[in-house]
Amino acid sequence: GQQLNQSPQSMFIQEGEDVSMNCTSSSIFNTWLWYKQEPGEGPVLLIALYKAGELTSNGRLTAQFGITRKDSFLNISASIPSDVGIYFCAGQTGNQFYFGTGTSLTVIP
């Protein structure tokens, strides 16, 4: 199956900084999902987006479903040490989910 293009691959930021990451695809999706995964754990769903143009927040996290339906971004504001982990996107079409390669986030206190 296809993998989505996710960037950046990794980020090292100071505590308090804002973070932005995005996913792009050559295919149109019906749903975009953003997950966080910590070492040795399963992915945890952060935000689900169901409509083109939709902008959704979950605490300090904000995600948008691109208007072309081929991209999505995730922003984290005022990062804290517990934001550390791997964030990845997923796009859904039909009965298939396709996943990004992940963005590894390190927050330096």
Next chain:
Amino acid sequence: DVKVTQSSRYLVKRTGEKVFLECVQDMDHENMFWYRQDPGLGLRLIYFSYDVKMKEKGDIPEGYSVSREKKERFSLILESASTNQTSMYLCASSLLLNTQYFGPGTRLTVL
């Protein structure tokens, strides 16, 4: 909250053994999935099931089989484990195929 549980967090098996990984969800979801996750390869779909006793092959079904006898339970079977099946195995469930919820994962090592 959706809860997806997996029978083991860590497993160590020997080459040639038959291995059962079990997944249970408590939200009456129709759809369940098994993935494996490997560094640099991301998440790859092994099998999914959209109803009891129904199954569909994913991208990498070779060496695996599945069983879904009850709606809440989806089992992944390695008929004869091999070292290249050492991986993190993730189960997921979905109600309407527009959102997936993952379990905590099973890290399997085959010696």
